[in-house]
Amino acid sequence: xxxxxxxxxxxxxxxxxxxxxxxxxxxxxxxxxxxxxxxxxxxxxxxxxxxxxxxxxxxxxxxxxxxxxxxxxxxxxxxxxxxxxxxxxxxxxxxxxxxxxxxxxxxxxxxxxxxxxxxxxxxxxxxxxxxxxxxxxxxxxxxxxxxxxxxxxxxxxxxxxxxxxxxxxxxxxxxxxxxxxxxxxxxxxxxxxxxxxxxxxxxxxxxxxxxxxxxxxxxxxxxxxxxxxxxxxxxxxxxxxxxxxxxxxxxxxxxxxxxxxxxxxxxxxxxxxxxxxxxxxxxxxx
Amino acid sequence: xxxxxxxxxxxxxxxxxxxxxxxxxxxxxxxxxxxxxxxxxxxxxxxxxxxxxxxxxxxxxxxxxxxxxxxxxxxxxxxxxxxxxxxxxxxxxxxxxxxxxxxxxxxxxxxxxxxxxxxxxxxxxxxxxxxxxxxxxx
Numbered sequence: 069x070x071x072x073x074x075x076x077x078x079x080x081x082x083x084x085x086x087x088x089x090x091x092x093x094x095x096x097x098x099x100x101x102x103x104x105x106x107x108x109x110x111x112x113x114x115x116x117x118x119x120x121x122x123x124x125x126x127x128x129x130x131x132x133x134x135x136x137x138x139x140x141x142x143x144x145x146x147x148x149x150x151x152x153x154x155x156x157x158x159x160x161x162x163x164x165x166x167x168x169x170x171x172x173x174x175x176x177x178x179x180x181x182x183x184x185x186x187x188x189x190x191x192x193x194x195x196x197x198x199x200x201x202x203x204x205x206x207x208x209x210x211x212x213x214x215x216x217x218x219x220x221x222x223x224x225x226x227x228x229x230x231x232x233x234x235x236x237x238x239x240x241x242x243x244x245x246x247x248x249x250x251x252x253x254x255x256x257x258x259x260x261x262x263x264x265x266x267x268x269x270x271x272x273x274x275x276x277x278x279x280x281x282x283x284x285x286x287x288x289x290x291x292x293x294x295x296x297x298x299x300x301x302x303x304x305x306x307x308x309x310x311x312x313x314x315x316x317x318x319x320x321x322x323x324x325x326x327x328x329x330x331x332x333x334x335x336x337x338x339x340x341x342x343x344x345x346x347x348x349x350x351x352x353x354x
Numbered sequence: 355x356x357x358x359x360x361x362x363x364x365x366x367x368x369x370x371x372x373x374x375x376x377x378x379x380x381x382x383x384x385x386x387x388x389x390x391x392x393x394x395x396x397x398x399x400x401x402x403x404x405x406x407x408x409x410x411x412x413x414x415x416x417x418x419x420x421x422x423x424x425x426x427x428x429x430x431x432x433x434x435x436x437x438x439x440x441x442x443x444x445x446x447x448x449x450x451x452x453x454x455x456x457x458x459x460x461x462x463x464x465x466x467x468x469x470x471x472x473x474x475x476x477x478x479x480x481x482x483x484x485x486x487x488x489x490x491x492x
Contacts, residue, residue, distance in 0.1 A: 093455050120457040122454075198486065240483055241476035245476055246473060289462070
């Protein structure tokens with residue numbers, strides 16, 4: 069937690085001295101950063117690429133996020149860099165702490181770490197200017213560093229890749245004059261709890277397509293209120309896995325900084341039901 | 355989940371009920387308002403190194419009156435824009451995505467400066483965003 073706070077403070081500092089104001093895309097079009105490291109909301113990525121670089125510019129972000137639900141906490145740190153609003157490269161490091169589960173299982177293990185590397189390509193369109201949504205395709209490679217519990221739970225492997233397609237559009241003045249963000253994602257995956265409980269399982273071990281969506285309304289160019297939905301696999305007979313939802317407020321005070329707060333509903337996570345709580349994320353752009 | 359959907363539906367439907375009586379042009383402040391926005395836009399452009407060089411040799415008075423007319427015509431101000439199409443005006447210059455964004459940003463700042471409400475800004479931007487394909491990389 070201390071290390072995490074330090075990262076947050078550094079990010080805030082970096083945000084204030086960064087060059088993001090010189091990048092040309094319009095404020096908030098760089099989105100926030102998901103816990104997987106790709107530009108998007110909190111749990112659902114978007115077709116938008118990170119940073120504010122237009123097609124003759126490049127830029128990136130660093131982020132730190134924190135999730136707190138009754139029996140788990142998770143922190144994620146990482147960053148991404150986008151080249152000419154065409155390709156986004158992202159890295160994230162996630163750490164899940166599971167004290168209740170450890171006590172129930174009688175094991176000394178306290179946390180699970182996962183690293184995520186991602187690439188996302190903007191295929192066509194512009195989230196603001198084109199008639200059709202901006203369309204991007206991405207792949208992620210995830211490696212779970214603490215496979216003991218996931219393995220015991222029946223997960224088949226500690227590393228895997230997944231792919232997704234994202235379509236995003238901001239309808240300018242689309243909701244009573246306010247800008248309306250609509251985003252849909254199809255993800256091809258077999259990750260259990262995004263990979264924190266490994267990949268594949270006894271009930272299902274093949275990748276399948278899952279739907280994710282988010283929508284929001286910009287109260288003004290700095291403030292976005294919205295919701296996300298993430299359909300998830302249910303591969304393990306050891307424990308049910310629920311879909312995830314969030315209700316969020318994102319604040320973009322300027323092009324250097326973004327802060328996101330959310331209420332999250334993660335459902336049942338590794339036998340422990342009713343995991344709803346809160347989420348905080350800070351992003352610095354450069 | 356039901357709550358999430360309800361919230362979204364509420365926000366979307368709450369908006370459609372309002373019957374706008376004024377034209378976008380009037381909500382931009384009419385002739386004086388649009389004049390002031392365009393003037394401030396030109397001021398902002400003159401201070402923006404990303405695009406200021408593109409205006410070297412441009413007849414600013416012609417640009418100003420042309421843009422005022424164009425905004426009037428796309429905002430139902432009753433003007434008929436008689437200038438060259440956006441495609442013709444920008445052809446051969448290879449204006450970039452960066453430059454387009456820079457102009458949009460300067461326009462937003464100009465509207466902020468003139469205290470144009472968010473919803474009115476968005477409606478004008480929605481009209482002008484349609485020209486992206488006619489302006490960029492032509």
